[in-house]
Amino acid sequence: MKSLLWFLIGIVGGFAAAHVINKNPTGHEVLAEVDARIGEFTDRIGEAYRGQEAKLDDFVSGARDVAAGAVSAVSDAAASTKAAASDAVSDAAGTVSDAVTDTAESAKD
Incomplete structure (x- = not known):
């Protein structure tokens, strides 16, 4: 709590000092220069x-x-693997069908 009080006193003191300095023409120029430098700094950061x-x-x-x-x-x-597997299954089914037909014909003879 004490730190907050000192922080607020510092802010109020800073505003009061800036107000007093701004009343003097030379102080006004100094504050304008500081403001310009701050603006330049923020522009560079931006x-x-x-x-x-x-x-x-x-990159993204x-x-x-x-x-x-x-x-x-x-x-x-x-897709290529699916097509190859489908072809392999069809070929295997055809081979099994031919083998079953040959076996059935052999059994008849």
């Missing part, structure tokens, strides 16, 4: 943030494209 955000967006977009390609490749591989 530009850096937007630059990093653009890099991150590019690239990762999304890679993931989409991987999903497409897996889907194609699954």
Whole structure:
């Protein structure tokens, strides 16, 4: 609680000092210069943030494209495997059917 009180006293004291300094023409210029520097600093920080955000967006977009390609490749591989398995089952069924027919004909003879 004591720390909060000192913090509030510091803020109020800072505003009071800025008000007194702002009344003096030289102090007004100093505060204007400080304000300009703070504005320049925030502009630079904003530009850096937007630059990093653009890099991150590019990275995420690239990762999304890679993931989409991987999903497409897996889907194609699954479809190819399904078709190959279907062909193998059809061939096996045909072979078994031929063997059963041959066995049945052999048994008749």
